Amino acid sequence: MLVDSHCHFHLLEDHADTDAALAAAKTDGVEHFLNVAVDVENRDALIALAERYPEISTSIGVHPSGTGEDPEPDVLAALADHPRIVAIGESGLDYAYNQDQPAWQRERFRRHVRAAHLAGKPIIVHTRAAPEDTVTILREEHAREVGGIIHCFTEDWPTARALLDEGFYISLSGILTFRNADALRETAARIPLDRLLIETDCPYLAPVPHRGKENQPAWVRHVAECLAEVRGVPFETVAEATTENFYQLFPQTRAAA
Numbered sequence: 001m002l003v004d005s006h007c008h009f010h011l012l013e014d015h016a017d018t019d020a021a022l023a024a025a026k027t028d029g030v031e032h033f034l035n036v037a038v039d040v041e042n043r044d045a046l047i048a049l050a051e052r053y054p055e056i057s058t059s060i061g062v063h064p065s066g067t068g069e070d071p072e073p074d075v076l077a078a079l080a081d082h083p084r085i086v087a088i089g090e091s092g093l094d095y096a097y098n099q100d101q102p103a104w105q106r107e108r109f110r111r112h113v114r115a116a117h118l119a120g121k122p123i124i125v126h127t128r129a130a131p132e133d134t135v136t137i138l139r140e141e142h143a144r145e146v147g148g149i150i151h152c153f154t155e156d157w158p159t160a161r162a163l164l165d166e167g168f169y170i171s172l173s174g175i176l177t178f179r180n181a182d183a184l185r186e187t188a189a190r191i192p193l194d195r196l197l198i199e200t201d202c203p204y205l206a207p208v209p210h211r212g213k214e215n216q217p218a219w220v221r222h223v224a225e226c227l228a229e230v231r232g233v234p235f236e237t238v239a240e241a242t243t244e245n246f247y248q249l250f251p252q253t254r255a256a257a
């Protein structure tokens with residue numbers, strides 16, 4: 001069985017039809033989903049979805065490109081105080097998409113790591129074109145003590161090594177299947193299997209052979225297939241390892257599967 005470690009059910013076009021998306025995903029062997037927040041305004045809706053479907057866990061945080069409310073760490077930690085909220089995030093740095101506010105991004109990222117400490121929950125990190133600052137902030141804020149996921153990883157091997165050294169899991173998305181992603185596939189082959197996760201980040205980043213369409217949680221299977229090929233191991237090896245890694249990080253979600 002597979003776990004989609006990072007998806008956005010609430011951003012899917014026909015998000016009202018979660019039953020259909022879940023049924024399709026289950027047919028493809030996906031048993032659990034971490035539905036990740038990009039803002040705090042949608043907290044109630046995310047919790048409602050997680051309460052309705054035991055196989056969907058959720059998080060709370062503000063995406064680095066977010067423009068909405070930005071709570072202080074203690075407020076964010078209080079918002080995370082719900083049994084179906086298993087993580088803080090997504091949070092982090094995106095210097096590729098959002099180049100005009102790097103100082104504020106760094107401050108907000110630090111707030112999220114502090115909130116993760118207060119809440120005692122792992123953090124989901126979004127990082128794009130900001131490898132040094134990401135590692136520095138995680139180190140300075142002692143993020144190792146809370147742990148978490150570097151989601152949709154696209155950086156190089158030295159960055160992966162540094163993030164692994166901080167105790168983080170590394171999650172690969174459909175980008176792994178893209179034609180021009182040879183460098184990422186080489187890096188993915190070097191990351192220890194007991195530190196890898198897989199995700200869709202749907203509705204974004206549909207994998208080959210679905211590029212150009214709205215990504216679906218079921219398609220995490222293509223990421224697993226690609227990862228198995230890259231590492232030269234059976235599909236089941238990747239499926240078992242990435243699923244077990246997820247439950248190690250979020251033991252409370254295992255019972256729901």
Ligand SMILES: [Zn+2]
Pocket residue numbers: 090126151152
């Ligand atoms: Zn992200």
Ligand SMILES: [Zn+2]
Pocket residue numbers: 006007008036090201
């Ligand atoms: Zn995301």
